[in-house]
Amino acid sequence: MLGGMLGNVVDEISGKNKSGRKIKGKVVLMNKSVLNINDLLSLQSATTVMNSAYDQLLGQQVSLQLISSENADSENGNKGKLGKPVSLQRWSLQLPSPLAKESWFAVSFDLDEEFGTPGAIVIRNNQASEFYLKTITLDDVNGAGQIHFVCNSWIYPDNRYKKPRIFFSNKSYLPHEMPALLRKHREEELEVLRGDGKTELKTGDRVYDYDTYNDLGDPDWNFELARPELDPCAESRASIVGSISNIGQGTIISNVVSRAPSFFSTYVPRDEQFGHLKAADFVAYNLKVVVQNIIPTFEAFINRTPNEFDSFKEVDDLYFNGIQLPTDVFNQLTSNVPLPMLKELFRTDGQQLLKFPVPQVIEDRSKPTxxxxxxxxxxxxxxxxxxxxxxxxxxxxxxxxxxxxxxxxxxxxxxxxxxxxxxxxxxxxxxxxxxxxxxxxxxxxxxxxxxxxxxxxxxxxxxxxxxxxxxxxxxxxxxxxxxxxxxxxxxxxxxxxxxxxxxxxxxxxxxxxxxxxxxALNDEGQHQLVSHWLNTHAVLEPFVIATNRQLSVVHPIYKLLHPHYRDTMTINALARELLVNADGVIEKTFYTGMYSLEVSSEAYKSWNFLEQALPNDLKKRGIAVDDANSQHGLRLLIQDYPYAVDGLKIWFAIEKWVRDYCFFYYKTDEMVQQDPELQAWWKELKEVGHGDLKHQPWWPKMETREELIQSCTIIIWIASALHAAVNFGQYTYAGYGxxxxxxxxxxxxxxxxxxxxxxxxxxxxxxxxxxxxxxxxxTGISVVEALSKHASDEVYLGQRDTPNWTIDKQPLAAFEAFQKRLAEIEQEIIKLNKDKKLKNRVGPVNVPYTLLYPSGEVGLSGKGIPNSIAI
The missing domain is CATH 3.10.450.60 (Nuclear Transport Factor 2; Chain: A,)
Structure with a gap:
């Protein structure tokens, strides 16, 4: 019977009203069972998943209700007129396998002639389980074409919400341009996302808020795990110095950070959590398996063998020949971790051989030293x-x-x-x-x-x-x-x-x-604690939070920046639990030990937002000088500097894209100054998100379009190219200890x-x-291998995971030009890497510089710029 339900089953949602016209469309969603990482990792069968979906969904109710952007409804507080709720009576069972991405459903609304154009939609979930809503598309609205609602959100049972879930169409609006009948909905949605700053946050909550985490240490468990509070700024509830080590957002209840049972124990807003991205889940799970299962098994192995390497050959054997694991150690590994995952991580096979992938730095065996x-x-x-x-x-x-x-x-x-x-x-x-x-x-x-x-x-x-x-x-x-x-x-x-x-x-x-x-030891410590953790992961998270708290989803700057925030809060939460916590991987394997996060905190004192712009950074370090006769007015003192050469190409491509985009929405500097959401966003970033540096004179005042363009370019640069440059080559170079x-x-x-x-x-x-x-x-090899992998569903710079992210044609054309320029840059980099005169492009180890290729490949490819910091 179940098999007969498979295929392209489409169930219709229909509503009866005093019909003046009918609007049809489709709903795209994914059920929790398809996305559950635990199901995937236990290799649950497709039949089990589909039966689970059938049991959870059949006979349950989801209602959709359109909101007019043109005509008011006195019964709705003079907000937009509400259409009649339309209920979903039976779900499609289009779930062919655990790897299914999405299910499609037909939808049909009957609206009276006075309704006008829909501008928002209310979703109520009356079933017992949550589901992931991707998009809603309405066809032939008023004969004018389609209206897209880009949702990308978990919808929990309606009784979990004080206000019903609402989604807006993909038209961008500055606050004063928003249709008057939708403005209250816009404001109420932002209020929900900000929360009240008091309520304990739980799994499934959507609130974005700040907190100075001090949960890296665990003195209640062991006094040796006590760590100092990294917050010298008592006046700021959300000090970034604390956030450098723990930037993440729970709610302080009696000075204890609230936690929630989930894949991660730290609270992260539901839509920021892994789960809608199975491959990202898998990469994160790899890391968790390494820390919680594989490293302890290594200890058992080391305890019965000489715990020292005696030669470089012994280290090389880890990659080229493998090392034999004792039967009991192998059994311990395979009992904790499925063999397919072990083979993915370490190429462990039935012969009990532990063999790591070969880092590129030693791959050329004609030049082993x-x-x-x-x-x-x-x-x-x-x-x-x-x-x-x-x-x-x-x-x-x-x-x-x-x-x-x-x-x-x-x-x-x-x-x-x-x-x-x-x-x-x-x-x-x-x-x-x-x-x-x-x-x-x-x-x-x-x-x-x-x-x-x-x-x-x-x-x-x-x-x-x-x-x-x-x-x-x-x-x-x-x-x-x-x-x-x-x-x-x-x-x-x-x-x-x-x-x-x-x-x-x-x-x-x-x-x-x-x-x-x-x-190299010092440089590796500085790299991990400052260049990588501090200057990308940690400093960006306040931008993620402030953007979600102060900029509506229909605000053009929200739409510009949001793709560059994907999964950052979750990977940071994972890092706090496994990597930078007391007695975690960093403390165990880096010379800075228990002082590691103090190093990051100290470095943050001299962090300067404007100096994160690549041209400014290069000039500060004396590597570049102003030169009106050079391209972009900048001349490098080391001409063959692959990071700077490729990075500047990417930087100026991002800047042009941001400039074209911002100029479309902001015609004058006064429009920047008069945008209340934008000003609230920037004020919160400076005074709360980065509160310990709020008095620094270098902060842009956000009074001109140039300041907006510069700021957004820096944010995108940090999230994409800068992180790619300092992260995805880790296994290439540090995978060989x-x-x-x-x-x-x-x-x-x-x-x-x-x-x-x-x-x-x-x-x-x-x-x-x-x-x-x-x-x-x-330990070091295992961790950097997990951190250096590109996921199979990575979204790279110049890509969007939702094609209908905006309806505005000029920004879409500018984005297309950005994509074209990135493709050109990649070809230029390939050409540079083949130029034998440029000795720094490949070096004695014969490893071409590919970290700033815009496009990437799955796994340990060492190439590609993801949109966001997702690992």
């Missing part, structure tokens, strides 16, 4: 996963910005004699004056925490400065590394520093490799010490005794 070269070490500062730190060196020796009164003399001890012989015949002054010296500076940021790290954790680290020289072929050559420790007698005595210079052979060559490893170590257990070997003798005798073994343990390495 290319990652260790000085050229590759420097190239990754321009084309790796953290290409946003390197700066022009403007003075020599480098100086510190730390207060001498507190930290003593922290200026560099690198001398001219240390580097001048290695500057291709130039003096230090000549190299400085010709803009040929650059620096990777991790000194001041590390020095703030080093004493605590070394004294209170098992990790060892340095503050570091790396000086690089720009050669004639546009490659960078490291010429000196300075490693510094706090003075043993106290902060006020400054730093104790030692300078290392390049060497290729013997013990000197090995010591130089150690020095580079400590620099020796290339990007995250923790060290010993300091540099000193002459005369047993460690130094060990380096002389067996440098590879000494390296692995110094850097991450086997357990830390396996």
């Amino acid at each position: 290319a990652w260790r070269t000085d050229e590759e070490f420097a190239r990754e500062m321009l084309a790796g996963i953290n290409p946003v730190v390197i700066c022009l060196l403007k003075e020599f020796p480098p100086t510190s910005k730390l207060s001498p009164g507190i930290y003593g003399n922290q200026n560099s001890t690198i001398t001219k004699e240390d580097i001048e012989y290695n500057l291709d015949g130039l003096s230090v002054e000549e190299a400085l004056n010709s803009n040929r010296l650059f620096i990777l500076d991790h000194h001041d940021t590390n020095m703030l925490f080093l004493r605590k790290i070394i004294n209170n954790t098992s990790a060892k680290a340095y503050a570091s400065r790396t000086i690089l020289f720009l050669r004639g072929d546009e490659t960078l050559k490291p010429v000196a590394i300075e490693l510094s420790l706090p003075h043993p007698d106290g902060e006020e005595f400054g730093a104790v520093s030692k300078v290392y210079t390049p060497a290729e052979h013997g013990i000197e060559g090995s010591i130089w490799q150690f020095a580079k490893a400590f620099v 020796p290339n990007r170590p995250t923790i060290s257990r010993r300091l540099m070997p000193e002459k005369g010490s047993p460690e130094y003798a060990e380096v002389e005798k067996n440098p590879e073994k000494a390296f692995f005794r110094t850097m991450a343990s086997q357990m830390q390495t396996l």
